Amino acid sequence: MMSIIQNIRIYFKEYLADYKKEIVQIFFLLAVGIGISITLPIIVSIFIDSLDNSSYQSDFFISLAGIYLAMLFVKIIVETINSYISERLGWTISNKLRVNLVRHSIDLDFNFHKKYKTGEMIERVDGDVTFLSNFFSMFLVNIIGNSIFVLLIITMFYIKSGLIGICYSIIAIFAYFVFLSLQEKIVKLWTAYREDEAQLYGYIQESISAREDILGIGEKNYFKSLLKKYLHKTKVDFRKAVVISNIPTSGFFALLNVGDLIAIGIGVYLFYKNEMTMGTIYLISTYVGLLNRPFIALRYELENLQKIGASLNRISELFAFQSKISTGNIKLNKEKLSIDVKNVSFSYGDTPVLTDISFQVKQGETIGIVGKTGSGKTTLIKLLAKMYDIETGSILINDKNIKELDVKDFYKHICFISQNSRIFNGTVYENLTCFDSSVSHKEVNDVIEKIGLTDWVASLPEGIHTVINHSMLSAGQEQLLYIGKAFLNEAQLYIFDEVNSKLDEKSEDKIFQALKKLTYDKTVFIIAHKLKLLELVDKVLILENGKIKLYDERKHVSNRIIEGNL
Incomplete structure (x- = not known):
């Protein structure tokens, strides 16, 4: 207890500390209601006992009845107002x-x-x-x-x-x-x-x-x-x-x-x-x-x-529950990011996933990550995105240890787009801006043009203000709209996880063009199971059983080698 x-x-x-006024109002109205509830039976009791007393005139009984009805009316009003204040207070605080x-x-x-x-x-x-x-x-x-x-x-x-x-x-x-x-x-x-x-x-x-x-x-x-x-x-x-x-x-x-x-x-x-x-x-x-x-x-x-x-x-x-992700007080500037991964190993419980991973990424480079299912690709990018803490080794972002970076500030500098697109039950504008009303309509329309959805948006009854849902879009349109959020993100590090894995050739080409515009002069990681997106990358990183099998410039890695590891 x-x-x-x-x-x-x-x-x-x-x-409740910020709502003292409402609490006082509720208690006052409650006290009035209780006082009336106690008084009403007393009035009726006086009325009954006075019936045997001939000295009381009809005016007395009419007055008692009038007082009773007036107090009853006040009680109804008081309880109604009290219910309204209480209900509003309850929902305000519970929403908070x-x-x-x-x-x-x-x-x-x-x-x-x-x-x-x-x-x-x-x-x-x-x-x-x-x-x-x-x-x-x-x-x-x-x-x-x-x-x-x-x-x-x-x-x-x-x-x-x-x-x-x-x-x-x-x-x-x-x-x-x-x-x-x-x-x-x-x-x-x-x-x-x-x-x-x-x-x-x-x-x-x-x-x-x-x-x-x-x-x-x-x-x-x-x-x-x-x-x-x-x-x-x-x-x-x-x-x-x-x-x-x-x-x-x-x-x-x-x-x-x-x-x-x-x-x-x-x-x-x-x-x-x-x-x-x-x-x-x-x-x-x-x-x-x-x-x-x-x-x-x-x-x-x-x-x-x-x-x-x-x-x-x-x-x-x-x-x-508290996050176990390490955080420091170092904040990044809005500049291109270089990444230096040194001897990183990671495991889920007793199962090793990555072993002694080391590679460097220069500012503005795009890296394609390739490997068969279970090779450690997704785990690696989650470590780069600080979704997990590394167990051994280190990751340096612009020569700063990732563990010493302010985690909330770091998340502002990265944009993570996966194959599992999410469409909110809202307008096109709200989906692209994630309900941020400070983004201008011009910015949104510019993004729509960049992702190749201008004709589709023009066909909607209310344009960017049309409410959409999952059933109204093809897989390609859904993924393009999801990628469109990245254009408004202004991140320094972009991570794309198999964004074209479920798409037809036409939709894949649109996504290719969108990513080409988005990733220019940015530090980017692309996990791909198809060759098309790898045309965008500067270097290819091939993983096998949690280890680096190959890391070299894209022009030095043949398609045959890449296809053998997809």
């Missing part, structure tokens, strides 16, 4: 948390992103945070507000009858004790369920992405059986969490019903002894009914506390 409270305290302090979580996740290293599937990350970043929107807006308010409401009603019970006050004091204390004592165990159950749900979504996303391969190898039934296992585990853990969560709830409501019976029974007994008026019995009866509302609200919030605790645990766990 203490760990939940500690987590709540941390997130409240960090994310979501942005921070996304930024943190993006900054994590490649090992982290290999560990978690896309669907699982979506559930963690969006699902867990969405669940917390109410937590940031109304959780604390409801806990404090309804606790005060309970105390006020019990105080009224003491004023009217000490016996009823004692009875409900015991019920309230016992209810709080039962709920709070079981929180730790129930939070663990909900944490397990949320983890199951994230893994389920991760598996579904992965299966959808690989649907063509799954159907191609005829393993549809195998993937269905795995899906059933994920669903079964999720169902079992959800059922367990719900059942255990409902144990204190069921006991609490049974106790509340006993309290109702005792309160009404004492009221009736005192009425027949002429120690309590009919209006007071109505007041007690109404307060007993009203008491259900804050207890139900508290029960709901305390029940949510279990799920909130689970979500906060998972969010805190994500924030606790």
Whole structure:
């Protein structure tokens, strides 16, 4: 329980500090609402007790009714405004948390992103945070507000009858004790369920992405059986969490019903002894009914506390991950990059991938990397792009050790384009600029001309402002649009990983022309499985089993040698 409270305290302090005005407004409106809720039954009680008194004129009763209706109207307005402020605050803060979580996740290293599937990350970043929107807006308010409401009603019970006050004091204390004592165990159950749900979504996303391969190898039934296992585990853990969560709830409501019976029974007994008026019995009866509302609200919030605790645990766990990529404080200037790779070796676990790799790249040179599948090509460029830390040896960028470079600054100087193009559900302009509205339309149109998509964009209903998706583009158009982002990048180091591997000859020729313009006078690495793109390179690096087989100028390496290593 203490760990939940500690987590709540941390997130409240960090994310609510800038919204003190809204919090004060919410508490003020809540206090007004509680005050009216306590007062309304008193007005009716006075009305009932005054019926037997002939000294009261009709104007008195009309005034009471008017006051009652006016306060009821104010209560409705107050609660509506409070709901609006709370909902807006909850979504504002949860969006702020979501942005921070996304930024943190993006900054994590490649090992982290290999560990978690896309669907699982979506559930963690969006699902867990969405669940917390109410937590940031109304959780604390409801806990404090309804606790005060309970105390006020019990105080009224003491004023009217000490016996009823004692009875409900015991019920309230016992209810709080039962709920709070079981929180730790129930939070663990909900944490397990949320983890199951994230893994389920991760598996579904992965299966959808690989649907063509799954159907191609005829393993549809195998993937269905795995899906059933994920669903079964999720169902079992959800059922367990719900059942255990409902144990204190069921006991609490049974106790509340006993309290109702005792309160009404004492009221009736005192009425027949002429120690309590009919209006007071109505007041007690109404307060007993009203008491259900804050207890139900508290029960709901305390029940949510279990799920909130689970979500906060998972969010805190994500924030606790730190990138293992080394970073220094050296920043690069906007100048051409030279690269010196010295005796670099790298392995995944116990499996060596690169062994004693050494080569030099002058400023403005284009290097073609060739090798069969598994030769270490992709791993090498990921080391050059600082996606992994080298284990032995060194990589010097303009004579500066890559480990001593500021990692965020370094990423601004490189542009990595792979064969797996990504099209966002947005306009052509938004896809090329990655939603950066500071890029001018002229710059975008210039890029479209360079990548050879002028006619295609002209055919769209709204030109560069046409919303596009994956189904509207051919593989070549999609890849060209993806490469177009590189023209707006202004990087000093470009890395292209098999960008033409899935394209027809016509599309490949367009990409060749686009890369020819883009790579002029830049430091470039091109991984290629076709000879066409290698016409752009100054030197060829051939890898075999993680070692350099050949590194020489392109004009000295025959096509036959290259083809033998594709």
